[in-house]
Every structure is written in C-alpha cells, then in structure tokens.
Amino acid sequence: xxxxxxxxxxxxxxxxxxxxxxxxxxxxxxxxxxxxxxxxxxxxxxxxxxxxxxxxxxxxxxxxxxxxxxxxxxxxxxxxxxxxxxxxxxxxxxxxxxxxxxxxxxxxxxxxxxxxxxxxxxxxxxxxxxxxxxxxxxxxxxxxxxxxxxxxxx
Amino acid sequence: xxxxxxxxxxxxxxxxxxxxxxxxxxxxxxxxxxxxxxxxxxxxxxxxxxxxxxxxxxxxxxxxxxxxxxxxxxxxxxxxxxxxxxxxxxxxxxxxxxxxxxxxxxxxxxxxxxxxxxxxxxxxxxxxxxxxxxxxxxxxxxxxxxxxxxxxxxxxxxxxxxxxxxxxxxxxxxxxxxxxxxxxxxxxxxxxxxxxxxxxxxxxxxxxxxxxxxxxxxxxxxxxxxxxxxxxxxxxxxxxxxxxxxxxxxxxxxxxxxxxxxxxxxxxxxxxxxxxxxxxxxxxxxxxxxxxxxxxxxxxxxxxxxxxxxxxxxxxxxxxxxxxxxxxxxxxxxxxxxxxxxxxxxxxxxxxxxxxxxxxxxxxxxxxxxxxxxxxxxxxxxxxxxxxxxxxxxxxxxxxxxxxxxxxxxxxxxxxxxxxxxxxxxxxxxxxxxxxxxxxxxxxxxxxxxxxxxxxxxxxxxxxxxxxxxxxxxxxxxxxxxxxxxxxxxxxxxxxxxxxxxxxxxxxxxxxxxxxxxxxxxxxxxxxxxxxxxxxxxxxxxxxxxxxxxxxxxxxxxxxxxxxxxxxxxxxxxxxxxxxxxxxxxxxxxxxxxxxxxxxxxxxxxxxxxxxxxxxxxxxxxxxxxxxxxxxxxxxxxxxxxxxxxxxxxxxxxxxxxxxxxxxxxxxxxxxxxxxxxxxxxxxxxxxxxxxxxxxxxxxxxxxxxxxxxxxxxxxxxxxxxxxxxxxxxxxxxxxxxxxxxxxxxxxxxxxxxxxx
Ligand code: FES
Ligand code: FES
Numbered sequence: 001x002x003x004x005x006x007x008x009x010x011x012x013x014x015x016x017x018x019x020x021x022x023x024x025x026x027x028x029x030x031x032x033x034x035x036x037x038x039x040x041x042x043x044x045x046x047x048x049x050x051x052x053x054x055x056x057x058x059x060x061x062x063x064x065x066x067x068x069x070x071x072x073x074x075x076x077x078x079x080x081x082x083x084x085x086x087x088x089x090x091x092x093x094x095x096x097x098x099x100x101x102x103x104x105x106x107x108x109x110x111x112x113x114x115x116x117x118x119x120x121x122x123x124x125x126x127x128x129x130x131x132x133x134x135x136x137x138x139x140x141x142x143x144x145x146x147x148x149x150x151x152x153x154x
Numbered sequence: 155x156x157x158x159x160x161x162x163x164x165x166x167x168x169x170x171x172x173x174x175x176x177x178x179x180x181x182x183x184x185x186x187x188x189x190x191x192x193x194x195x196x197x198x199x200x201x202x203x204x205x206x207x208x209x210x211x212x213x214x215x216x217x218x219x220x221x222x223x224x225x226x227x228x229x230x231x232x233x234x235x236x237x238x239x240x241x242x243x244x245x246x247x248x249x250x251x252x253x254x255x256x257x258x259x260x261x262x263x264x265x266x267x268x269x270x271x272x273x274x275x276x277x278x279x280x281x282x283x284x285x286x287x288x289x290x291x292x293x294x295x296x297x298x299x300x301x302x303x304x305x306x307x308x309x310x311x312x313x314x315x316x317x318x319x320x321x322x323x324x325x326x327x328x329x330x331x332x333x334x335x336x337x338x339x340x341x342x343x344x345x346x347x348x349x350x351x352x353x354x355x356x357x358x359x360x361x362x363x364x365x366x367x368x369x370x371x372x373x374x375x376x377x378x379x380x381x382x383x384x385x386x387x388x389x390x391x392x393x394x395x396x397x398x399x400x401x402x403x404x405x406x407x408x409x410x411x412x413x414x415x416x417x418x419x420x421x422x423x424x425x426x427x428x429x430x431x432x433x434x435x436x437x438x439x440x441x442x443x444x445x446x447x448x449x450x451x452x453x454x455x456x457x458x459x460x461x462x463x464x465x466x467x468x469x470x471x472x473x474x475x476x477x478x479x480x481x482x483x484x485x486x487x488x489x490x491x492x493x494x495x496x497x498x499x500x501x502x503x504x505x506x507x508x509x510x511x512x513x514x515x516x517x518x519x520x521x522x523x524x525x526x527x528x529x530x531x532x533x534x535x536x537x538x539x540x541x542x543x544x545x546x547x548x549x550x551x552x553x554x555x556x557x558x559x560x561x562x563x564x565x566x567x568x569x570x571x572x573x574x575x576x577x578x579x580x581x582x583x584x585x586x587x588x589x590x591x592x593x594x595x596x597x598x599x600x601x602x603x604x605x606x607x608x609x610x611x612x613x614x615x616x617x618x619x620x621x622x623x624x625x626x627x628x629x630x631x632x633x634x635x636x637x638x639x640x641x642x643x644x645x646x647x648x649x650x651x652x653x654x655x656x657x658x659x660x661x662x663x664x665x666x667x668x669x670x671x672x673x674x675x676x677x678x679x680x681x682x683x684x685x686x687x688x689x690x691x692x693x694x695x696x697x698x699x700x701x702x703x704x705x706x707x708x709x710x711x712x713x714x715x716x717x718x719x720x721x722x723x724x725x726x727x728x729x730x731x732x733x734x735x736x737x738x739x740x741x742x743x744x745x746x747x748x749x750x751x752x753x754x755x756x757x758x759x760x761x762x763x764x765x766x767x768x769x770x771x772x773x774x775x776x777x778x779x780x781x782x783x784x785x786x787x788x789x790x791x792x793x794x795x796x797x798x799x800x801x802x803x804x805x806x807x808x809x810x811x812x813x814x815x816x817x818x819x820x821x822x823x824x825x826x827x828x829x830x831x832x833x834x835x836x837x838x839x840x841x842x843x844x845x846x847x848x849x850x851x852x853x854x855x856x857x858x859x860x861x862x863x864x865x866x867x868x869x870x871x872x873x874x875x876x877x878x879x880x881x882x883x884x885x886x887x888x889x890x891x892x893x894x895x896x897x898x899x900x901x902x903x904x905x906x907x908x909x910x911x
Contacts, residue, residue, distance in 0.1 A: 030177075031254075034179060035170075036170070036173070036174075036176075036177035037169070037170015037171070038170070039174070039330070039331070039379075040176070040332075041330040041331065041332065041413065041834075042413045042833055042834045043412060043413060043833075044413075044833055044834070044835060046833065046834035046835050047330055047834050049330055076170065077168075077169065077170035078169065078170045080168075080169070081168075081169050086165070086168060086169070090168045090169070093164075093168055094160050094161075094164055094165075094168070096800075097161070097800040097801055097803065097804045098804075099161060099164050099167050099168060100161075100380075100629070100804060100805075100808065101329070101330075101331070101377075101378060101379050101380040101381075102163070102164075102166075102167030102168075102172055102377065102379065103174065103329070103330040103331040103379030103380060104330050105167050105168060106170050109168070127842075128842040128843050129843065131841075131842045132841045132842050132843045133841075134841075134842075135330055135834065135839055135841065136330070136808075136811075137327075137328060137329055137330055137380050137382065137808070137811075137812065137839070138380055138804075138808045139804050139807060139808050139811075140804070140806075140807030140808040140809070140810050140811035140812075140845060140848055141807070141811065141841075141842040141845055142803075142804075142807040142845070142848050143803065143804045143807065144842070145842060
C-alpha cells in the first residue's frame with residue numbers, strides 16, 4: 001500500500017499523519033485521527049453528514065481525497081466551540097431545537113458556518129440552498145433553517 | 155406553561171463529542187464484514203473462503219456452524235443462515251480482519267455456490283402458491299379481520315356506493331446513521347455497545363445466539379442516530395454477529411454497515427394493496443365500509459402480524475361508520491422483509507381511506523372537509539372495534555385546520571388561479587386528510603405494555619434517572635427530566651438521565667408505537683411520586699407538620715398547603731431524609747390498562763386511547779415536468795398537554811418531512827428481489843428545498859391517562875401527510891391519484907387523464 005505524509009491545518013493546529021494514497025479526508029479524520037464528530041452517512045457525497053470546511057468552503061469530506069488537503073486548512077465541528085463555551089451558532093441550534101438524533105448536526109453546522117462566513121445575512125432561500133446537500137431525517141429542516149436565520153441576525 | 159428545557163443530550167451532539175457506535179474505539183479491536191446472499195431463494199451448497207483468507211490482515215471466517223446457540227427462530231431472520239436463503243441480502247458468513255477495509259474487501263472474495271429455488275416477488279402470485287413456500291405450508295402467514303355490524307346492510311342503506319383500489323409502496327427508515335455495533339468480550343459476560351430501539355430484545359437475541367443467560371449480556375446504548383422503526387430486530391442480528399466474533403477471538407469487534415448494506419437489510423414499510431367499498435347517504439352520512447388488504451411481509455415474519463392488526467383496527471378512520479368489514483392478509487415474498495416503520499401500519503390505511511373519502515366527496519358533490527366533519531367521531535360514539543370512545547378530538551382538529559388553513563378562501567384562490575392560468579404550466583391544488591391513531595402497543599401488542607424507571611436523589615440533592623426505554627432522538631430523556639422536575643418542584647439542571655444500560659434498568663419493551671411518552675412517562679411519574687412520599691413521611695415527623703397536612707413541592711421549596719408560611723427548602727429536606735437513615739430511591743413500574751381483543755369476532759378494546767390529527771396541503775404542480783412543489787403544509791395535532799412545546803414543533807416538522815418523501819419521491823425499487831436504488835443518490839428523500847412551509851398547529855386536549863396529561867406523537871404526524879399531498883395533486887389535476895408515490899411519471903400520467911376529462 002502506497003502511503004504518504006499529509007501535513008495540514010486542522011482547526012488551526014498543524015497536523016501530520018501517514019496515510020494511504022487513496023484515503024479520503026473523511027477516512028483521515030475518523031479512522032486515523034479519531035476525530036469522530038464528522039459523520040459518515042452515505043460515503044458518496046449525498047448526505048452531507050461528513051461536511052467540513054476546506055479553506056473556508058463547505059465540502060463533503062467523503063468525496064475529497066486527503067491528498068487535496070495537503071498544506072490546506074480544514075475545519076471540523078470539534079473546532080467550533082471554545083472549550084466549554086459554545087459558539088453562537090451552536091447556541092442558536094439549542095434555542096431553536098434544531099437537534100434531534102444529532103447525526104446530521106455536525107454537517108449542518110459546518111454548512112451553515114461556511115455560508116455565514118461568505119454571506120453573513122443570507123435570505124431564507126439562500127439558507128435552504130446552502131443546506132440542501134445535508135439530509136436530516138428527524139427535524140424536517142424547519143428548526144435548522146430558523147436557527148441559521150437567528151444566527152444571521154445576531 | 156412549563157419552563158423550557160433544552161434537550162438533555164444536545165451539547166454533546168453539537169460539539170461532536172456524542173459517541174455513536176461507529177465512533178467507539180477499543181484497544182485491539184477487530185472488524186467483521188458480512189457475506190450476503192446474492193440470490194432471492196435457494197440453498198447454500200458450499201462456501202469457499204480460500205481467496206479471502208489469503209489476504210493480508212484477514213483473521214478468519216465464521217458461518218452458522220460457529221454459533222453455539224440459536225442461529226434463527228422459526229420464521230424470524232437468521233443471524234447467519236444454515237442453508238436456506240430467502241432474500242437478496244440474507245447473511246451467510248462473516249469475514250473477520252484487523253481493519254474494516256480488509257474485512258470488507260475480503261468478504262467480496264468469498265465464493266458461494268447455491269442450489270436456486272423458484273422465487274416469488276408478487277404478493278398476489280405468492281398467495282396462489284401450492285408448493286415451494288417460503289415458510290411452512292402456505293405463503294399467507296395470517297389473515298386478520300375486524301367486523302362491526304353487517305356490512306351488506308350498510309351498503310343496502312346507502313344512496314351512493316364508491317369503490318376504489320389503492321396501493322402503497324415500500325419505503326425505508328433511511329436514518330442518516332448506518333447500523334453499527336461493537337461487542338467487547340469480558341471474562342464473565344459480553345458487553346455490547348449499539349444504538350438499540352428495543353435494548354432488551356437485542357440482549358435476549360444475543361444471549362440466545364451465544365447460548366448464555368440474559369444476565370451474561372450487558373447492553374450499553376450508544377447515542378442513537380435516528381430509528382423511525384429501524385435498529386430493532388436488525389440491531390439484534392448485528393449485535394449477535396459482533397458478539398459471536400468477539401467471543402470467538404476474545405477481542406472487541408466492531409461491524410458497521412455501509413449505506414448500501416443498511417438499505418439491503420434495513421427496516422422497510424409494508425407495501426399494501428387495498429380494495430375499498432364505501433357507502434353513504436345523499437347527505438354524506440356514512441353507512442358501510444369494506445376494506446380488503448394484502449400486505450407484503452417480504453421474506454421473514456418480523457412484526458408483520460402486529461402491524462397488520464393495527465391497520466385492521468384503524469381502517470375505519472376517525473369516522474362513525476355503523477357497518478365495517480376489514481380483512482388483511484399477510485403474505486411472504488422473496489424480498490427484503492417488512493417491519494415496523496414510523497407509523498406501524500397506520501400510514502397505509504390512512505392513505506387509503508383518506509383518498510377514498512375524497513373520491514366519495516366528489517361522487518356526492520360535497521366538500522371534502524364537510525364530509526369528514528359530518529362523520530367525525532364524537533365522545534360516546536362506538537368505534538369500528540365496538541369500543542365506546544371518550545376524549546375524542548377529531549372535530550376540534552378539523553375545525554382548527556379549517557381556521558388555520560383559511561380553508562374556504564384557499565379553495566377559492568386556488569380555483570381562480572387555475573382558471574386564470576389555464577394556459578400556463580402550473581396548477582395549484584389543496585388537499586386534506588385526518589386520522590385517529592391508537593396509543594402504545596394495544597391489545598395486539600407483543601407481550602404486555604410495561605416500562606420501568608428508577609429515580610435516585612443523591613445526598614447533595616441532585617437526581618439521576620435510569621430508564622429502560624431508549625432515546626432514539628425523540629426527546630424521551632428530556633420528557634423524563636420535565637416530569638421529575640415538575641413533580642419534585644426542582645430545577646431541571648439538578649437532573650441527569652443516564653445512558654441506557656441493561657444491567658441497571660428493568661426490561662421495558664420496545665420504543666415503538668410512540669409509546670415512550672405515555673408508558674415511560676407514567677413510570678417516571680410513579681417513581682417521582684414515590685420519592686415525594688418518602689420525603690413527606692420524614693417531614694411528617696416534624697413538630698410543625700399537622701396530621702394529614704398536604705405539602706406543595708415547588709420552586710425548590712416544600713410548603714404546607716394550608717399555611718404557606720411554613721416551609722423547608724428542598725435541599726434541607728433531602729438532608730433530613732438521609733440523616734434519618736432513609737433512602738431516596740424511587741421505583742416506577744407502569745403497565746398499560748388491560749385490553750382485550752376477540753380475534754374470532756374481530757372486535758374488542760383495541761387501545762386505551764386514541765390520538766387525533768388533521769392536515770392540509772397546498773401544492774403547485776408543473777404539468778409539463780410532473781414536479782410537485784409543497785407550497786404550504788398545515789399539520790394540526792392534539793398532543794395532550796405539551797411537555798416541551800418547541801420539541802413538539804420539531805417532531806411535527808420531522809414527521810411531515812418524512813411523509814412528504816412517502817407521498818412524492820421515496821420508493822425502494824426492486825428488480826427480481828434486488829434493490830436497485832441502494833444509496834441516497836437514487837433513493838430520494840426530501841431536502842430543505844423540498845418541504846415548503848410547514849406550519850404545526852398544536853392542540854392541547856389534556857389526556858386522562860398520559861403523564862401530566864401528555865399524549866404520544868411522532869408517528870401520527872407522518873401517517874396523514876401523503877394522502878393530503880395526493881389529494882391536493884388530484885385537486886390540481888382533476889384526476890384522482892390512488893397509488894404512491896406521486897412521482898414525476900405518475901403525476902404526468904394523471905395530467906393526461908385530467909385533460910381527458
Ligand atoms: S458521508 Fe459524505 S456525503 Fe454522506
Ligand atoms: S437530527 Fe437526526 S438526522 Fe438530523
């Protein structure tokens with residue numbers, strides 16, 4: 001098995017890890033680094049549970065080769081809170097009851113974070129579009145949309 | 155109004171710290187992957203694992219011969235088949251390796267030789283089979299009936315008879331978390347970590363597989379990434395499989411299904427074919443109803459008979475019908491088995507009857523809402539099961555729907571839009587649907603409907619709740635915190651719910667039928683009341699306590715009801731109890747009221763209570779592409795006293811979204827028994843773009859039996875979404891849709907039919 005050493009920034013910390021050439025970014029996060037906040041729901045880029053930010057852009061980490069992250073900045077759900085203190089987006093998710101089983105939550109948070117960084121005051125339609133690649137089977141999306149809307153108005 | 159309580163598990167889920175089964179790591183962990191049947195019916199002749207075993211990191215292969223206990227029971231799904239495979243996906247063997255990847259790759263190299271048998275995929279054909287049955291000596295597992303009055307008399311009294319055949323499709327839970335389990339071998343027992351919907355069933359099946367008593371298996375719940383009916387018996391199988399490997403290698407073993415496998419083996423909703431005949435007087439009064447159903451159970455029994463029983467009982471809808479005759483046949487086919495899926499037999503009959511009500515309304519030239527209101531059940535009415543009803547709120551639901559949807563104006567606006575835009579590509583439509591749904595397991599339930607909850611007060615006044623019912627994402631834990639905080643009059647931050655661990659809680663049955671609220675809720679009430687009694691007993695020895703005085707537990711203070719001047723803080727009261735050498739250990743065990751069902755007569759007291767709801771949907775249909783947009787969805791549900799109103803909103807929205815999928819896009823497609831849409835690129839579920847505006851309307855009619863007056867939710871919501879949507883599309887196209895899903899092709903076909911009229 002051909003391997004290589006991946007150097008990248010993970011939640012603002014330098015990280016190096018020896019991995020197979022064919023590994024996806026999701027494989028690296030979950031299986032090598034045991035950063036399990038990022039979830040695997042489908043493995044083919046359809047559910048969004050594995051969403052992370054790559055240089056600030058929301059991507060499905062199951063369809064990104066780890067190689068593409070060489071020297072780049074990756075942000076995951078584990079990087080959102082500062083210690084015990086939740087980010088205000090996470091707080092909005094609590095206030096709007098946007099979490100049920102929670103399996104989609106990490107991906108939703110990362111898609112929303114990516115959106116709000118580029119477009120701090122999105123319309124409802126823009127919010128829906130930004131999370132349209134994130135499936136949620138529990139909430140019917142309405143509370144999630146409201147939470148992101150709330151955050152954009154803070 | 156209650157104070158707001160955030161979900162108890164929410165912070166861990168928001169920070170990525172919540173541990174789902176696939177997130178768990180143990181030292182020296184090994185991995186297993188399934189080898190599954192590639193044919194729909196036949197016998198395994200040989201298993202050749204030579205190639206698989208020669209791969210790097212592969213440790214071995216296990217078949218049914220490695221099972222010390224039971225590999226299967228009767229008509230139930232096997233842990234690993236002995237020889238007969240009955241659907242594409244049946245488990246034949248497991249490859250074990252040092253990594254998940256190695257296990258999965260090697261599993262593909264195992265070669266199976268089969269002796270194929272004739273397979274059957276169509277229910278009607280399967281019913282006719284005179285040999286080559288899937289189980290036993292008939293492919294019809296059972297026929298369940300309900301008979302009320304004499305249906306022929308009902309049709310004789312009728313001025314109008316309407317007949318219709320409807321069908322519903324096979325859909326699946328599609329929880330975003332794929333099934334996963336870890337077994338950890340311990341010297342004197344097996345520890346299993348998994349997301350269980352029915353933890354005690356999982357424990358029992360693991361024990362039966364390993365041939366040990368149940369106390370030798372300890373199940374600790376991982377966080378559950380959605381259930382909707384899944385993670386029940388399928389989880390029992392997965393847990394048994396990893397336990398086998400863990401025992402054999404004396405190492406922790408994990409197995410996680412790929413999405414494709416989850417779809418191949420995961421829980422499906424029974425497809426139904428239903429023939430209706432309904433009679434009514436000219437003024438709309440219903441006189442008789444006949445419902446003839448066939449349910450596709452797939453290859454194994456699972457809960458098909460229980461599901462069919464519920465369909466039977468609820469087949470008359472929330473309407474007063476003097477004469478009803480219902481029969482349902484449960485039939486095997488060589489396809490993925492059907493099981494309990496959000497709604498448990500309700501969505502099929504709710505779809506059917508609500509479509510038929512609209513058809514009848516059209517025939518009578520009556521408004522669909524008026525027809526439903528005319529026949530809506532009232533307190534004191536006799537249900538089609540013969541039971542006399544109380545606490546009926548269907549009329550209130552329908553009237554709330556009328557009001558909130560601005561019913562008459564909406565109909566007018568839509569009619570004029572369609573008139574004005576007759577040459578354009580869009581048609582608007584509005585449709586409604588209503589339901590009643592039995593709470594909890596009912597008389598046809600497996601075993602007795604009971605649950606146990608323990609509540610401990612610690613010396614510092616903090617509280618731990620141990621519950622035997624799973625948190626599957628529905629907020630069960632939050633509800634228990636609410637109840638304890640209300641009864642003891644303490645702040646919710648004092649209370650924590652432990653992870654479910656079968657070593658410490660009593661067997662509380664499955665988390666099905668939205669029974670969590672009522673059954674576990676009532677057990678929690680009893681446990682908290684016991685604590686209150688214990689505290690009261692100690693306080694009653696105080697001088698200030700007059701005989702038979704009543705205490706009020708509120709705001710962290712305990713006060714004499716008749717003399718509010720006299721009070722003691724909760725904290726001090728707890729100290730007093732412990733200083734007397736007493737314990738503060740509360741134990742709640744709640745059994746649902748006894749119910750009886752006469753299987754021969756098809757009558758009885760089926761459920762101890764029914765919940766009611768009504769909904770309305772506006773659609774915009776593109777008649778060129780067949781695409782339906784949900785413009786607005788109003789969902790009215792009587793939830794009893796809402797224990798956490800924001801959570802109820804979320805549950806209603808989620809239920810509606812799942813129903814939209816059932817109505818418009820979702821269908822597990824099989825070709826010769828093989829599922830062809832086996833991932834989310836081809837199995838289409840609603841996204842945030844597809845749900846329109848969901849408007850939950852919450853009615854709070856106090857329940858006489860629920861904890862603090864609450865009623866179960868979750869499933870009722872999903873059940874009537876699809877018929878409201880198809881009724882709306884039928885309204886838009888002027889052609890009645892009677893089959894699910896109303897996907898592009900089906901809608902286009904009806905565009906043509908509607909034009910022809
Ligand atoms: S796991 Fe990456 S999109 Fe589903
Ligand atoms: S909260 Fe369960 S999938 Fe979104």
